[in-house]
Amino acid sequence: MFPPFLARAARRWVWPLLAGWGYFLAAVAGLVLTRQTEGIATIWPASGVLLAALLLADRRDAWRFVATAVVASMAANMMWYGGIGTSLGFSVANSIDALMAATIFAGRRREQVSFLIPRRLRIFCLAATIGAVVSAGVATMASPDGSATFFLSWACTDLLGMLIVTPMIVIAAELMRDRHRSRPRPAQVAEAIVLLSGIGGAAALVFFQTTYPLLYLPFVGVLFVVFRLGAFGAAASVLIVTLVSSLATAANHGPLAMLPGGPVFGILFLQIYLLLMFAAALPTASLLGWRDRLIRQLAEKNEMLELAERTAHVGHWRLDIRSGDMFCSDEIFAIYGREKVERPSTDIAIRAYHIDDRAFVLAQIKASxxxxxxxxxxARIIRASGEIRHVISKGWATLGADGRTSGIFGTMQDITDQVTAELALDEARSAAERMAWDATRMAETDYLTGVFSRRKILQILDQSIDSASLGGGALTVVTFDIDHFKRVNDEHGHAAGDRVLQRVASAVASSIRPQDFVGRVGGEEFIIVLPGASIDVAEAVGERVRSVVFHGAEGPLIVTISLGVAAWEPASTAEQLLGRADAALYDAKHAGRNMLRVAA
Structure with missing residues (x-):
């Protein structure tokens, strides 16, 4: 058996050693990712690991975590760079960032480590930024080839590591600590697995292909996960997108590989993209969590108010009408914000009411x-300091021996906190409704052209088929794409291609009937849904669209489109209808483009 002091020392070193091992693995992973990107990493997760450990650990043990992190960093840097001086300088830089951020964020009084309080989240972001900048400065001085580019890359990489990795570890630790008190239901666990798997799949779809620039997809998915899973979903989804995008970019895959400027520019673009995603996800989750907290607080205050009305003493007062004497309890003076005096005055009490409420209050009392x-x-009371307090006053007149009114007895309750909470709740509800509307609009609208998105236009097509099936009406679709669009991108750049897409979409939207719908299904491909239109009407609409696009070209770019028209047949599906329209579109292309063909 070990002596007691050795056993206690061993227990004090267990978590620091585990954190050091985690730091080493994270550092090696970050260094491995730099191999394919000219020595530049997208994210330095080791800093996030150390910062999370410092925030969760007892302050007295902070030096143990820093010590193990320095040793782990030295080991990783020696494996990679070899030089003792450079490795030591980098190790100091890799430790000072998390130590400084933890000191600023926790404060002297060791304030609560929470990402659900907007103010604390802002402080965390500021602390991480300061730590990353200081670390970058130290690393630049220690690097044999330090430069402005090196400084910026180090700072961004370090900052991403703390912003993305730390919240995930801290929130996961909080969930583990509270698992016995609030164990998640199996349905919640299943939903989290499905949603986060979807985020991973969407990220892989975006970053492991170079055909379509679909960088908006993870943003939409992350915002949806935030609304469903809260802060945990925000941290986890951003971390998943970071890991997938980093691996893809390191392997020279994804839309960032198409950017000019080489890997350095691509990594910088990806870092900005991830910072924006963090800025959209975790603050939104924090605001939603704060809104939920306000809702819970309001419910608790209402319950306590009901209990107080039954059992607690409320400020009371009594006025003797005949003598003019007035008595007030201590709570009345507290509500008015005045020092207790021997003889409170009715004039002072009335003048304390807001000028807009004063006549109403006098009328109520005189009527009683x-x-x-x-x-x-x-009514509202204005204190001597100028502060406005909201109160409820209740009372009744008392009768003397002669049957006449001899006095008034009343109670007063300060409801300022309740009013403030109601206003905050209204603001939170309005903000949530605005964010929900924005999320719906983003999901239904193509971000570049402003027409319907693929998901929305296909949903409209399904609904139109259902309506045609029930009512026996006609339905046609027109599919079209831009001729030689790849040549436009190759010869004039993607910015010019985007402008062509926007111009074509605008021309089509202005050429179709009011009851028709147009949507972009991907790249340069579009669908027009024409409910109630016969094949002749659809052909006329399609020809008008083709002519407007062709004759509306401006500048050196002459843009044409090829179109395919198909009429819905009873019992056929949307896939079959679109397949026939696509076949007609291919016939138009084979016949020379800039023309329309009708499906047989």
């Missing part, structure tokens, strides 16, 4: 004195 009926009103 005259009719002996109870009064119940809400």
């Amino acid at each position: 004195v005259t009719t002996t009926s109870p009064f119940d009103f809400r």
Whole structure:
């Protein structure tokens, strides 16, 4: 058996050693990714591991985590660079970032480590940025070929490591700590697995192909996951996109490989892309979490208010009408924000009400004195400091021995916190509704051309087929794409290609009937859905669209389109209808392009 002091020391070193091992593996992974990208990494996850360890650990053990991280960093850098001086300089830089960020974020009083409080999230981002900049400065001085590019790359890489990796580890640790108190249901676990797997699949689809620039897809998916899974979903989905995009970019795959400027520019573009995704995901989750907290607080306050109305003492006052004497409890003075005095004055009490409420309050009290009926009103009180307090006043007149009103007894309750919470809840609800509307619009609209997205236009086609099946009406579709669009991109650049897509989409949208729908299904391919249109009408619409696109060309770019028209036949599916239209489109292309063909 070990002596007690050795056993205690061993327990104090378990987590630092595990964190050091995790730091080493993360550092090696980050260095391996630099092999294919001219020595530049997209993200340095080791800094995120160390920062998470420092935030979760006892402050007294911080030096143990830093020590193991320095040793792990030295080992990784020696394996990679070999030089002791450079490795030591890089190891110091790799440790000072997380240590400085943890010191700034936690503060002297060791404030709560939470990413669900917007203010704390802002402080975390600022702390990580400062740590990354300082670390980059140290590393630049230690590097034999330090430059402005090296400084910027190091700072961005370090910052991404802390912003993306740290929240994931901290939130996962919080979930593990609270798993017995709030164990997730199997359905919630299954939903999280499906959604995060979808994020991984979407990221792979985007970054392991170079045909279509679909960088918007992960953004849409991440925002949806944020709404469904909250902060955990935000951190996990951004981390998944980061890992997939980093691997793909390191292997020279994905749309970033098409960018000019080589790997350095591609990595910088990817880092900005990931920073924007983080800025969209975690702050949104923080705001949603804060909104939920406000909702819970409001519910708790309402419950406590009901209990207080039954059991607790509320500020009370009594006015003797005949003598003019007035008594107020201590709570009344607290509500008014005034020091307790021997003889409170009715004039002071009335003048304390907001000028817009003063006449109403006097009318309520006079009516109670005259009719002996109870009064119940809400009003605003302005304290001597200028602060406005919202109150509820209730009371009734008391009768003397002669049957006349002798006095007034009343109670007053300060409801300022309740009013503030209601306003905050309304603001949070409005913000959530705006974000939900924006997410829906993003999902239904093609981001480049402004016409319907692929998912939306296919949904419209399915609905149109259902309507035609039930009502026996006609339905036709027109599929078209831009002739020689690849040549436009190759000879004039993708920016010119984007402008062509926008111009064609605008021309088509202005040429179809009001009841028709147009959507972009990918690249330069479009679909027009014409409910209630016969094949002749569809052919006329298609010819008008073709003519407008051809004759509306401006400048040296002469753009034409080829179109295929097909009419829906009873019992046929959307896939069959589109297949026939595509076949007619191919006939138009084989016949020389810039023409329309009708499916047989």
